[in-house]
Amino acid sequence: MLKELSPKAEELQHKLIRFMEAYIYPNERIVEEQLNAAGNRWTIPPIIEELKEKARAEGLWNLFLDNPAYGPGLSNYDYAHLCEIMGRSLIAPEIFNCNAPDTGNMEVLVKYGTAEQKERWLEPLLQGEIRSCFSMTEPDVASSDATNIQGSIVRDGDEYIINAKKWWTSGAMDPRCEIAIVMGKTNPDAPKHQQQSMILVPFDTPGVEVKRHLPVFGYDHAPHGHAEVHYTDVRVPVSNMLLGEGRGFEIAQGRLGPGRIHHCMRAIGAAERALELMCSRAEERYAFGSSLAEKGVIRETIAESRIEIEQARLLTLHAAHAIDTVGAKAARKEIAMIKIAAPRVSLNVLDRAIQVFGGAGVSEDFPLAAHWVNARTLRLADGPDQVHLRDIGRLELKEQQK
Amino acid sequence: MLKELSPKAEELQHKLIRFMEAYIYPNERIVEEQLNAAGNRWTIPPIIEELKEKARAEGLWNLFLDNPAYGPGLSNYDYAHLCEIMGRSLIAPEIFNCNAPDTGNMEVLVKYGTAEQKERWLEPLLQGEIRSCFSMTEPDVASSDATNIQGSIVRDGDEYIINAKKWWTSGAMDPRCEIAIVMGKTNPDAPKHQQQSMILVPFDTPGVEVKRHLPVFGYDHAPHGHAEVHYTDVRVPVSNMLLGEGRGFEIAQGRLGPGRIHHCMRAIGAAERALELMCSRAEERYAFGSSLAEKGVIRETIAESRIEIEQARLLTLHAAHAIDTVGAKAARKEIAMIKIAAPRVSLNVLDRAIQVFGGAGVSEDFPLAAHWVNARTLRLADGPDQVHLRDIGRLELKEQQK
Amino acid sequence: MLKELSPKAEELQHKLIRFMEAYIYPNERIVEEQLNAAGNRWTIPPIIEELKEKARAEGLWNLFLDNPAYGPGLSNYDYAHLCEIMGRSLIAPEIFNCNAPDTGNMEVLVKYGTAEQKERWLEPLLQGEIRSCFSMTEPDVASSDATNIQGSIVRDGDEYIINAKKWWTSGAMDPRCEIAIVMGKTNPDAPKHQQQSMILVPFDTPGVEVKRHLPVFGYDHAPHGHAEVHYTDVRVPVSNMLLGEGRGFEIAQGRLGPGRIHHCMRAIGAAERALELMCSRAEERYAFGSSLAEKGVIRETIAESRIEIEQARLLTLHAAHAIDTVGAKAARKEIAMIKIAAPRVSLNVLDRAIQVFGGAGVSEDFPLAAHWVNARTLRLADGPDQVHLRDIGRLELKEQQK
């Protein structure tokens, strides 16, 4: 390895691997069974809360925060290794209180929250007692250009009045969801990047309406779920404003750096698991006179997957290290690059694994199809590929001119 | 166009396009709403049967059969054009009684059925009164190599006893499904390609058990649905045998030729619709100073899609024409080629459209995600890409040696 | 075949195939040997003129002109089949007087030349007695946008004075080159697309200087060759103007339609030959326990090549037929599409063949490397891919809005 893990991270890594084998993989189907058995899939499977307890007891909790006040204080480089392992299972991140969008929301509160905001919302999130969501994207505009966001946040005395039609508010279907961070315009006449603000909206405030659930390629992603949420004349105290009016973009930038690393490492974890499954399936299955593992075509498929995974992992670790050393802002090209590279690799490897599995690959008997859908969505979430490629191109041209 | 449509086909084409616009597209959501409203999604939405009546009244019925005894008797070349149009909507094929696997099953009965078999099963299928399924793939073996199929069909006096564990039996969840064609070994000691037979199994025969439903990338594909079906000591009269013992492969070959054309044309229809949606979305949405349609990157994405679609369509028409003129057997390289090319193009175009749509693309608000899943499955159904590529390579090498 | 060849074309096709086998393939190396033996590679290998005589005697001459006044008067669809065959060998097109840029120049003269221009230049070109070149691209501007062309053509009494710095003037190195068609601005103040004109410049006119030879990926393309040509105060009579001042773009459009078909069909011919070579090499060579032809990986490589070739050929024939039936202008999307598809496929297949051949593939022992370079250049010649994709995207968006 080009750079060693810290001893603390290495220990956590071993613990995490054991935990995954002992408690996560064997319970993936149990989660699904409990969801189905409940009659209503927007309910928390008891196994989830049990496993959270276990994980917390082992110190596998809130590992994503590099601030030592809130956990082990791992570097992004260190955490990336752990995050990849969690990414191998779709049920894992929440067990360790390391799932999006709660992680991003907690980071925002840690960095920009007032003492009061922290006490009220950060604390229960850190405890895993409540869940949160993030409302930015809007159905009526191309939200890939965040300056298009139309939601309005208007001050009225000691309150802000929020009117906004949002969708892809992930986590909004979770019965434990108690708080939303909402982005909208407070200053429509300010320069483009100073018009938007972010504000805390308790989810039980009158006027907050979960309009409908949004499936993703047929998946409901229960009990988490994505929703269209309408905010109609929602009133919150002015103390709910984050950082200050017009600073929404600033928060968005700070929020996304580590968050993208997490998404990307999880995507690589999913790819790694797919490769593992692909290899074992290839050993087991026979067709046309030999096991699939003996066929040149399958070996190439495995080799291409390994080559792609290694490169994407190295690039992601490189970006994590850049955040650790020069900060998310200076590392924005590196971060944009992994946002392109990691989902792509993950999709390729998952697709190849599905192909090796045949019908089993598109079913729910293996986690391949569900992981594929997550990785596909990642090419859109936090900005579509096209926006990141544009940025990378622009930054590269600028650097080359020096 | 390199080759004109027959006047009959051209007239049907116009009629079909109008029907799609008047009755199919506007009812896509209605089908979904009726399925959801029913409480049980394995139920037939009334709108389906209404539209079937309408389609039949207009002569848009059973167009897939080239035998004039059963419909307009269109060539494969002619039908390909109609099939593409039907493929633009996932609800369309059934409305015209042109949906898989019923079409394949009807073809088998037309070609290989006895008078008695035709009367009992073909007739109600042609009327759209019942549905059928096809049980070949098995979970325990690599079914891409059909000689691996383990299901057993043993003669016992005037009956055959069937024992088999099948999955991906499409249509088995449909409440109207009354008949299955099951593949299994009657002659385990015969040469490899003469061991298997196909037999008709009424779906209410004791021992037939729909073990579980199989979702595809999270979709249930209701009310049609795919299932794991177990056949345990199922007894059927010997007259249910198709064509004769040991002739399963022969039937499979005959069944697949036109069937693959249909799948491929539908896949191209889906791609064409995706391109249409992509263009209109690109015109509507604005980001970073211009409409998406004005951006070079989006124009390339549209251009690449058009180039791919045109080529795949021409190749598919070419294969259809080959079946018409030299027969499915001599055209097997052409058929294998479209089985590779068409799903691939469809996936590419759908993927690009999803990307242009952003979050809306992975949701159910547009048919992109659902079509993508169908096209992805097509890279596995009727043999995975790898098997077809192997065959094409082998045939090419052989032809080059002449 | 979706559309039959005319009987005349079919006869020519058989003749051409026999001619290729009897005289072209066996003489490919002779041409090279004669060039090397001559001491100066900018000399005409005697074998070329001998073969031209033979081809002409067999009626395999000037087949590209659809005007029956100048040859068999084949449709573009018919000629496409013949052109593909010629494209299998880099020495072939000239033997049949069907090589670029002479074909394009002859077409221009046929369509837009005055009786005098025809007599003076078209006649000897049709006889294959002289060669010509085409000077449009300039080193100092992005010539992909033809409105950037800076060359100046200024009227002075009965003469035009030409000043221009051109490069990629193909054929300019040929000792038989006697005439250039030069593009430049006569009307710098006219609307953008009416500023440029095309004019005939006898190559021995004072002020015409072949500045230097331009190799392509190391190839000199002797005896044809590409050159940088400077035109300094070159004076020609006003009667040398083609069609009229400001009509350069109009001529360029008319010139390019069929010309692109030719390039593309030749590219497909090169791919077809590469596939043929790949198959025979795969049969001959053994590694790791079997012939290459028995390896799954090689079979996939062959299969992918066949699938790509078939599609690109169909698309090119489709475009040729469109030119025949609706004209080059209405078929411009089809023409742009093959300009993208055909070179790409040719490059892919040639690259795969090179890989199967190993070191022999990059050498001159087989025509693969030389063909690859030609196909690569085709992605730039007559406008880079990016320009065509932009146009296709724009046209598609426009059509979709109807």
Next chain:
Amino acid sequence: MLKELSPKAEELQHKLIRFMEAYIYPNERIVEEQLNAAGNRWTIPPIIEELKEKARAEGLWNLFLDNPAYGPGLSNYDYAHLCEIMGRSLIAPEIFNCNAPDTGNMEVLVKYGTAEQKERWLEPLLQGEIRSCFSMTEPDVASSDATNIQGSIVRDGDEYIINAKKWWTSGAMDPRCEIAIVMGKTNPDAPKHQQQSMILVPFDTPGVEVKRHLPVFGYDHAPHGHAEVHYTDVRVPVSNMLLGEGRGFEIAQGRLGPGRIHHCMRAIGAAERALELMCSRAEERYAFGSSLAEKGVIRETIAESRIEIEQARLLTLHAAHAIDTVGAKAARKEIAMIKIAAPRVSLNVLDRAIQVFGGAGVSEDFPLAAHWVNARTLRLADGPDQVHLRDIGRLELKEQQK
């Protein structure tokens, strides 16, 4: 950076960058001019020897050897950074006495040479006084499977008699070439991997015949050059045997590890230079209303290139570090992976740069075309991609079974 350079390497890196700017880039064309002026291109351009003197004086000499007895003793990780910089120019490696195949031959002599062999051949190679070549590949067999090698080395008293027909003997055209390492069978009856040996053959030994020069995609690669070399009854003393009879594979393995790192880093250097050129060209050229640098399509092209380069570089550094820490044998999967990844990336970036440059890209006015050809050859040299992918797949399957 995930891992720092050693201070020694960092200092050399700065020196090397300055040297490249001061002496290498400005002299690339001079080399070509001197070659052309010489009348015979198989002659050493005086500038080469001048620059070698300068490089040596600055300590930029023999940097590739990790053995401190022969130079600065850099790790493979350190050297990789320097090698990448050298790879930016095709004339550079020799200037620093770091060019293939001399580097590989020197490594073999350092590791396996006797004191006498070292004195006679290693010493002058280290001084840059003579050049060497390596004869392994044979035209008559698929040499990708090295067990196919047919060359014979038969002991006769105190001598070995060598009979072999070799090609792609790089460096054999160099007038300074004095020694060849030849691979052939000494023990045809031994187990497959113990049949071959490597032996030193002074190039002026009777029976050594340089049969012909082999161009690569039209390039002669003068004054270095590749050749077909026939060895007919060539007699050398038994003391010329390397390591011992039957140990040819062992030497080949040891030789290739670091050698592949070098090739790959140079390929990445070429890609980096191409990206640099692409960016500056994009800034300079205008078409269709803006500079190319402002176009989204070009920005994507730049972004994709940057993403690919970063990943391939990290993978190559990772492999270099693996050789440093676990040895070439244990790192063989890592080495095979970069052998696939680096040439591919280099080809992609060079191809995109060529496209941005238009006609200039395929000419000799910029180093793009020549670098492309080198990178393309790298997909064949030291084993074609297919062989490495097979190995990676096999190793991955094995590791996954643990």
